[in-house]
Amino acid sequence: MRNYLLLTVFFLCACQPMAVQHGGDGRVPVALRVDDAAYWLEEWWRLRALPPEQNAQALERRQQEFARRPDTRSRLRLALLLAEGPAEVRDEPRALKLLQDLDPHASASSRALARLLTQVIREKTGTGDKIAVLKRALTESEGRVKELERQLQELTDIEQSIQKRETPLERKEN
Numbered sequence: 001m002r003n004y005l006l007l008t009v010f011f012l013c014a015c016q017p018m019a020v021q022h023g024g025d026g027r028v029p030v031a032l033r034v035d036d037a038a039y040w041l042e043e044w045w046r047l048r049a050l051p052p053e054q055n056a057q058a059l060e061r062r063q064q065e066f067a068r069r070p071d072t073r074s075r076l077r078l079a080l081l082l083a084e085g086p087a088e089v090r091d092e093p094r095a096l097k098l099l100q101d102l103d104p105h106a107s108a109s110s111r112a113l114a115r116l117l118t119q120v121i122r123e124k125t126g127t128g129d130k131i132a133v134l135k136r137a138l139t140e141s142e143g144r145v146k147e148l149e150r151q152l153q154e155l156t157d158i159e160q161s162i163q164k165r166e167t168p169l170e171r172k173e174n
Contacts, residue, residue, distance in 0.1 A: 040113055043077065047085050059089040072106040076113060083117045092121045 050058055062078040075098050082095035099114045099121075106114075 040076075040080070040109075043080060044084060047081055050086065052086065052088060055086045055088045059085070072103050072110050075102060076110060079114070079117060083121055092124065096121055 047058070059081060062074070062081050066074040066078045068074075079095045079098040081089060082091045082098070084090075096118060099118050102111065102114045
């Protein structure tokens with residue numbers, strides 16, 4: 001019984017996801033479950049760390065990979081770069097299109113990542129729209145404030161000119 005328990009624990013430990021170390025060329029050197037959350041987090045961090053001159057190259061490689069093999073993994077890698085990559089290569093509408101065309105038989109973690117990226121893109125778009133509305137409102141408010149300041153200055157000038165005038169009663173006294 002003890003050996004059976006030890007064998008079960010060993011088997012369960014062997015089934016645990018493993019951390020993946022990528023080579024400089026982006027290939028995965030070991031066989032793994034590509035839908036592992038750790039893999040996608042590592043992929044995302046690697047994208048964020050790319051120097052600006054390598055962003056276009058990374059996009060080109062991902063597009064070629066997707067053209068050669070349009071599977072779920074290559075689709076998600078390209079969508080991740082387009083959605084959350086550096087500003088130079090970001091193309092959120094294209095990323096949304098890739099995510100919407102995801103294979104319905106993709107694994108649960110792939111679908112979860114696609115939903116998360118879709119939600120992030122839509123929230124960014126919604127936030128951008130709200131920011132544009134608020135900027136317009138701010139510009140209109142600033143214009144109204146300037147107009148009110150101008151009117152106040154005119155009223156102040158009129159009041160000062162009235163105070164400088166002599167009233168008829170003051171003329172008689174002189």
